[in-house]
Amino acid sequence: MAGPQSIAARLRAFSILLVTIPLCVSVITFLLVIRGIVVDSSHRDIVVELKHHKFLAEDWLNYRLRDVFFFAQNRIQKTSDINMLQVGLRNFLTFHSSFDTVFFIPPEGSFVVGPYDKSSLDVADREYFKQAQQGIPTISNLLAGRYTRQPTVVFAAPLPFKNGKFQGLIIGSLGLQGINEILSHLRRTQNDQTYMATREGFLLTTRLINGQVVHPQYDNQGHATLKTTLPPANSLHKPTFYKNDAGNFVLGASQPLKNDEWVLVQERPLDEFLYGYGWILLMTIAGALISIALLTPFLIRLARRITLPLKSLTVMAEEITHGQYDNECPLLDTEDMPVEIKRLYENFCFMAERVSQQVTDLEYLSYCDTLTGMRNRRYLTREGPRLINLCERGNTPCSCLILDIDHFKNVNDTWGHDTGDIVLQNTARTLSSMLRASDIAIRMGGEEFAILAPHTDKEAAMTLAERIRSAIEQKKITAGENSLNITVSTGVALLAPNVTFGSTKLDDMLIKADKALYMAKSNGRNRCEQWAETTPPDT
Structure with a gap:
């Protein structure tokens, strides 16, 4: 019969089996690093795409403003001839189909001249009119058109000043369909989302939610009313996951547009770029679970040989702690114990016996008069x-x-x-x-x-x-x-x-x-x- 083994010897016997555990830990750690790299890489792609989309959107808006400005500065020769003016406006719409309509507004702002008619609309209170009076071309925020009665964006440019006097302005109005078409064509996949919203989070262009196209909604003042979820404020610089309107986790970023009045958003579903990684992680976890299942019987056997004697000694130690000093040491089979546990058991039993005797002596002395023995x-x-x-x-x-x-x-x-x-x-x-x-x-x-x-x-x-x-x-x-x-x-x-x-x-x-x-x-x-x-x- 082999002699008793020490705890160290038994642990060495199982060390080969335990190699798989640090291996699994290493693999999981590696996968976590890859996950971070994948997320960072996807975030960088989103930021690059977002900046490109912002450039295209701003460039598109600026081109529309330049079209109106060039027309106002070079194509309007005589504002008093209404017929000639309307011909010029119709020609402008012919060559600039992205605009819904175009108007001339005189210096007093009390009426507007369209391509086909003249209307008594007072627009002198509009911000773009006030900017034009100062000679500043302007792109308005989203407005409810007083002529079209539809949500619209106004591109306004003043006519050349004469003798320092304001001569009126040209405005081109259009909805956001043009920008919406540009953004829809920029989507890399069907799940990618690129849309615009106000800085308060109200949707300005269409977006997809669970495969369904969601259109923006407006009140009678031209204000967007459909709330949408925007990325966190630091999303441009730090990868951030959040739940979108469909309740799905996405990785997204946002950038301000048009002097911080609008926000351009780019987002990508989490599943899209972590799908392959998820399978790798799942297989790794499965391998780790199989390793644990194989190791468990051996570990249980080793644990029992160590813990059962320690539990018995612990119970007796607790009894001593609660004042039960006269209990006898539990009888255990010491043949299969590791050497260290066997020595601990023997020394503990000897110590418990001495403690019991000393406590008995102390109790007697504490209740005894040493002079008389009473x-x-x-x-x-x-x-x-x-x-x-x-x-x-x-x-x-x-x-x-x-x-x-x-x-x-x-x-x-x-x-x-x-x-x-x-x-x-x-x-x-x-x-x-x-x-x-x-x-x-x-x-x-x-x-x-x-x-x-x-x-x-x-x-x-x-x-x-x-x-x-x-x-x-x-x-x-x-x-x-x-x-x-x-x-x-x-x-x-x-x-x-x-x-x-x-x-x-x-x-x-x-x-x-x-x-x-x-x-x-x-x-x-x-x-x-x-x-x-x-x-x-x-x-």
């Missing part, structure tokens, strides 16, 4: 209430006696403290020899002793007190060359149903017996007195 007051405090409770439950009487050696100070002063110690020891032996096993006899301190006698009524208690007094009086004590007799005074009290003194019935009995003792001292010593419930409490 129990001390601490023992009475612990066992007295229990004894009183037993008497009450059994409806039996219980008596308390307190004895005090008369003129003990004279003994110490006359024959010395060594003689006084011998007197105390002899008195203790006399008491112990005259009591039952159920009685509790203690040294209260100094020359005072106490007895708690269960099943003892007042007559029996007085008889016991008198027997003790007489035995001590008749016993001659020899201390070296000295020989002397002593006497004791005794106070007796019975267990009462109600507490008169102190906080407990034990305190009540001790105080009453002590007061009876005081009466015995006052009445001449070497006598026994009993506390009567008719005795005044201040006696």
Whole structure:
């Protein structure tokens, strides 16, 4: 039969099997790094595409504004001839089909001239009109057209000033269909999303949600009303996943457009670029689970050999912690234990046995008076209430006696403290020899002793007190060359149903017996007195 193996030897035996675990950890870590690289790469692609889309969108808007500006600066010769002006406007629409319509607005802004008609519309309050008065070409925000009654974007350019005076302006209006068509053609895949929204998050162009085309919605003031989810603020610089309107996680980024009035968004579903990575990760996890399944029986066997003895020792250690010092060490089969565990088990059992013995010795010393060998007051405090409770439950009487050696100070002063110690020891032996096993006899301190006698009524208690007094009086004590007799005074009290003194019935009995003792001292010593419930409490 092979000798016992150490924990280190057994772990070395299983080390080959454990190689697969760090291997799986390494693979998973590697995959996590790849995931980060894939996400960063996809984010960079999105940002590059977004910047390109922004360039195309802004370029498209600026080209439309330049078309209107060039027409206003070079093609309008005479604004007073309405017919000629309308011909010019129609020609402009012929060569610039992206515009829905084009108008001339005179300096006062009180009417507009279209390609085919003239309308009394006051647009002097519009921001683009105010900008044109200052000679600034303008692209408006989304407006509700007062002529077309449709949401529209206005491209406004002033006519050349004459003598510093404003001569009117040309405005071209169009919806966002043009930009929407550009953005739809820029989508790399069907799942890619490129759309525009206001900076508050209201949709301005169409987008796809779960394969369905969602169109923007507007109120009668031309304001977009359909809320959409925008990427986080730092999405342009840091890869950020968020849930889109369909509830799917996407990787996206956004850039401001048109002086921060609009936002251009580019987003890509998470599944699209992590699909292949997910399969790799799934296969890696499956391999790790298979490795764990193969290793588990071996690890369980090793764990049991180590943990079962430790559990038994732990249970015993907890019992010792809770004061159960006398429990025996559990019997375990040490043949199959590792050497270290076997030594721990043997040493622990030896230590537990020593602790139990030392605790027993300490408990005895803590409740024992070392001079007389009797129990001390601490023992009475612990066992007295229990004894009183037993008497009450059994409806039996219980008596308390307190004895005090008369003129003990004279003994110490006359024959010395060594003689006084011998007197105390002899008195203790006399008491112990005259009591039952159920009685509790203690040294209260100094020359005072106490007895708690269960099943003892007042007559029996007085008889016991008198027997003790007489035995001590008749016993001659020899201390070296000295020989002397002593006497004791005794106070007796019975267990009462109600507490008169102190906080407990034990305190009540001790105080009453002590007061009876005081009466015995006052009445001449070497006598026994009993506390009567008719005795005044201040006696």
